[in-house]
Amino acid sequence: xxxxxxxxxxxxxxxxxxxxxxxxxxxxxxxxxxxxxxxxxxxxxxxxxxxxxxxxxxxxxxxxxxxxxxxxxxxxxxxxxxxxxxxxxxxxxxxxxxxxxxxxxxxxxxxxxxxxxxxxxxxxxxxxxxxxxxxxxxxxxxxxxxxxxxxxxxxxxxxxxxxxxxxxxxxxxxxxxxxxxxxxxxxxxxxxxxxxxxxxxxxxxxxxxxxxxxxxxxxxxxxxxxxxxxxxxxxxxxxxxxxxxxxxxx
Amino acid sequence: xxxxxxxxxxxxxxxxxxxxxxxxxxxxxxxxxxxxxxxxxxxxxxxxxxxxxxxxxxxxxxxxxxxxxxxxxxxxxxxxxxxxxxxxxxxxxxxxxxxxxxxxxxxxxxxxxxxxxxxxxxxxxxxxxxxxxxxxxxxxxxxxxxxxxxxxxxxxxxxxxxxxxxxxxxxxxxxxxxxxxxxxxxxxxxxxxxxxxxxxxxxxxxxxxxxxxxxxxxxxxxxxxxxxxxxxxxxxxxxxxxxxxxxxxxxxxxxxxxxxxxxxxxxxxxxxxxxxxxxxxxxxxxxxxxxxxxxxxxxxxxxxxxxxxxxxxxxxxxxxxxxxxxxxxxxxxxxxxxxxxxxxxxxxxxxxxxxxxxxxxxxxxxxxxxxxxxxxxxxxxxxxxxxxxxxxxxxxxxxxxxxxxxxxxxxxxxxxxxxxxxxxxxxxxxxxxxxxxxxxxxxxxxxxxxxxxxxxxxxxxxxxxxxxxxxxxxxxxxxxxxxx
Numbered sequence: 001x002x003x004x005x006x007x008x009x010x011x012x013x014x015x016x017x018x019x020x021x022x023x024x025x026x027x028x029x030x031x032x033x034x035x036x037x038x039x040x041x042x043x044x045x046x047x048x049x050x051x052x053x054x055x056x057x058x059x060x061x062x063x064x065x066x067x068x069x070x071x072x073x074x075x076x077x078x079x080x081x082x083x084x085x086x087x088x089x090x091x092x093x094x095x096x097x098x099x100x101x102x103x104x105x106x107x108x109x110x111x112x113x114x115x116x117x118x119x120x121x122x123x124x125x126x127x128x129x130x131x132x133x134x135x136x137x138x139x140x141x142x143x144x145x146x147x148x149x150x151x152x153x154x155x156x157x158x159x160x161x162x163x164x165x166x167x168x169x170x171x172x173x174x175x176x177x178x179x180x181x182x183x184x185x186x187x188x189x190x191x192x193x194x195x196x197x198x199x200x201x202x203x204x205x206x207x208x209x210x211x212x213x214x215x216x217x218x219x220x221x222x223x224x225x226x227x228x229x230x231x232x233x234x235x236x237x238x239x240x241x242x243x244x245x246x247x248x249x250x
Numbered sequence: 251x252x253x254x255x256x257x258x259x260x261x262x263x264x265x266x267x268x269x270x271x272x273x274x275x276x277x278x279x280x281x282x283x284x285x286x287x288x289x290x291x292x293x294x295x296x297x298x299x300x301x302x303x304x305x306x307x308x309x310x311x312x313x314x315x316x317x318x319x320x321x322x323x324x325x326x327x328x329x330x331x332x333x334x335x336x337x338x339x340x341x342x343x344x345x346x347x348x349x350x351x352x353x354x355x356x357x358x359x360x361x362x363x364x365x366x367x368x369x370x371x372x373x374x375x376x377x378x379x380x381x382x383x384x385x386x387x388x389x390x391x392x393x394x395x396x397x398x399x400x401x402x403x404x405x406x407x408x409x410x411x412x413x414x415x416x417x418x419x420x421x422x423x424x425x426x427x428x429x430x431x432x433x434x435x436x437x438x439x440x441x442x443x444x445x446x447x448x449x450x451x452x453x454x455x456x457x458x459x460x461x462x463x464x465x466x467x468x469x470x471x472x473x474x475x476x477x478x479x480x481x482x483x484x485x486x487x488x489x490x491x492x493x494x495x496x497x498x499x500x501x502x503x504x505x506x507x508x509x510x511x512x513x514x515x516x517x518x519x520x521x522x523x524x525x526x527x528x529x530x531x532x533x534x535x536x537x538x539x540x541x542x543x544x545x546x547x548x549x550x551x552x553x554x555x556x557x558x559x560x561x562x563x564x565x566x567x568x569x570x571x572x573x574x575x576x577x578x579x580x581x582x583x584x585x586x587x588x589x590x591x592x593x594x595x596x597x598x599x600x601x602x603x604x605x606x607x608x609x610x611x612x613x614x615x616x617x618x619x620x621x622x623x624x625x626x627x628x629x630x631x632x633x634x635x636x637x638x639x640x641x642x643x644x645x646x647x648x649x650x651x652x653x654x655x656x657x658x659x660x661x662x663x664x665x666x667x668x669x670x671x672x673x674x675x676x677x678x679x680x681x682x683x684x685x686x687x688x689x690x691x692x693x694x695x696x697x698x699x700x701x702x703x704x705x706x707x708x709x710x711x712x713x714x715x716x717x718x719x720x721x722x723x724x725x726x727x728x729x730x731x732x733x734x
Contacts, residue, residue, distance in 0.1 A: 048685075048689050049688070049689075050685055051685075052681070052685075071688075072685065072688035072689060073688045073689075073691050073692060073693050073694075076688065076689050076690060076691040077691045081689075082689050084686065084689075087686070088680070088682045088683050088686045090683060090686070090687070090700070090701055090704055091704055091705060092703070092704030092705055092706070092707035092708070093700055093701065093703070093704035093707075097700075098690070098700070101690075101692055101696065101700065102690040102691050102692060105690075105691040105692055105693075105696075106691050109691070141704065142704075158690065162690070162691070
């Protein structure tokens with residue numbers, strides 16, 4: 001589904017990604033871990049197409065498309081979803097209105113008719129249940145006045161609405177209390193099928209108790225320095241990154 | 251420069267390339283008198299309209315006063331010098347015959363209205379709107395007059411009102427905006443061609459939204475509309491004014507006056523969507539819009555101004571409320587959007603005279619391109635205005651880094667019991683917001699339209715439903731570009 005080869009990217013002339021290689025297949029869950037500043041969020045942003053970053057080398061294939069040549073919105077319409085670490089507020093624009101536009105843009109891209117108001121409302125109701133999101137929130141402005149937990153739930157709600165092929169969740173667990181974490185994580189698990197894939201970026205093992213990864217990668221200094229199975233996350237939780245980093249830095 | 255900034259620059263530039271969509275001229279024969287202004291021309295206008303002598307005298311007095319005035323220069327506007335002798339002060343579509351039904355309306359005129367999407371015909375009944383359609387200064391057709399007449403409501407052109415209800419016009423015309431008020435009000439009082447008159451009798455609630463569509467159509471014709479609305483004691487009316495003008499190369503002067511009298515316990519809502527031709531993206535052409543709008547509120551009266559200003563090359567406009575009566579309420583809700591080289595200096599004046607008077611100001615400025623957008627407001631609390639309250643909120647949204655947003659709020663409180671609050675914010679559409687929207691599959695163009703409409707929502711929500719939809723489209727339309 002996703003094939004990243006030797007990806008290099010810079011921001012303001014500084015190289016952050018220094019040769020990422022990553023293969024993600026349908027039905028898989030990948031976790032990307034690593035110390036602060038290793039380039040995890042940059043990888044998510046670059047794949048989504050954030051123009052703050054400049055790709056200097058490498059290639060990315062997504063569902064048979066040359067991802068790097070596509071616009072941000074076309075990547076999204078094709079089925080790439082980014083769950084934001086810091087979701088932005090859009091004052092005065094209701095979640096319902098925002099999602100209606102988003103869903104219908106995606107349908108248009110696929111050559112489908114827009115949803116009727118009734119169909120859309122039904123979809124909203126169904127999907128907001130996935131993350132136990134109050135219907136009151138969907139009537140409010142996008143992320144405006146949402147608590148940290150609500151914002152993250154809202155990200156997963158949008159993921160449910162858009163039903164992406166590949167979801168990249170950037171530190172979706174940060175700032176969540178235990179209950180919110182459980183709701184968000186089980187929501188993600190519910191949405192997982194054999195046809196889609198999830199890349200979870202996280203600092204902590206605790207999220208992976210709910211979202212069990214098939215593959216765990218450790219990112220350090222812009223490269224994936226180690227790849228293992230789910231037991232790697234447990235080992236990292238116990239022992240930290242030092243044993244890997246020391247090995248790599250040598 | 252990194253990639254995002256580059257991209258944003260490109261988008262913002264293309265947003266600025268949005269051209270006016272309603273630029274066309276309809277080929278209706280127009281009868282005009284020559285260019286220029288003199289006492290003779292003023293008398294000629296009055297004579298052509300068959301006005302009573304007192305009206306002619308008022309026009310002449312206004313003209314003589316105007317001669318003593320200079321155009322105001324205090325606004326944050328660069329106004330090219332206007333040659334008032336190079337303007338045609340009167341133009342009327344040639345009368346063919348009295349119109350009995352829609353079938354008799356000039357087909358060319360009908361097509362023009364259709365192009366503008368003005369629902370003059372059957373849609374009118376369905377939407378419950380009576381339209382006094384003003385085409386080049388003379389009322390062409392008035393609908394729903396009979397329904398209104400049953401309730402004693404008068405809704406007609408000023409010319410007709412002068413003929414049929416001279417006492418009412420004489421009593422109220424110039425009572426809120428006297429010709430001595432300012433340069434453009436004096437000019438309007440001297441040469442106004444036509445406009446709308448509305449009178450709601452005591453205790454009557456007008457059953458439909460009243461609306462007038464203004465158009466400028468004859469080349470080089472100045473438009474001097476005069477609107478007078480009187481809500482008698484306990485009456486209620488919601489009045490809509492909307493306009494789109496055809497594309498022009500030369501500048502067009504528009505100096506309208508709107509006067510509203512809100513008697514005891516009465517309520518008036520006045521909503522405007524202004525979309526005069528703003529000039530092209532190089533700043534050539536466009537309407538100069540110098541408008542004086544003011545209402546007078548008696549005891550327990552309420553006046554609410556809502557405006558969506560997207561057009562005109564220059565806007566100079568301050569719809570105001572004189573809160574003369576105790577417990578009266580004034581409101582001003584405004585969205586002013588400028589793009590390319592447009593300039594807007596707009597705001598309001600809330601004059602608290604009565605006790606327990608309240609006013610609320612919500613102003614949302616949006617500047618794009620190389621435009622200049624200013625909010626100018628005055629809140630004055632007179633010595634006797636015990637317990638007066640004002641709340642003002644002035645927000646500015648900048649799109650790009652070549653436009654300007656300015657606020658000039660003045661508070662003049664002479665009563666220690668008054669409470670006057672002012673809040674102001676300035677924001678930009680952030681890269682993060684655009685990226686977020688893009689990542690959900692929205693194009694940058696749609697994202698900008700969405701964010702701008704969200705920003706203006708509080709004001710748009712004050713408009714009557716159909717008008718709100720039209721206004722939303724207008725805002726998006728003006729920002730629509732060829733984002734590549």
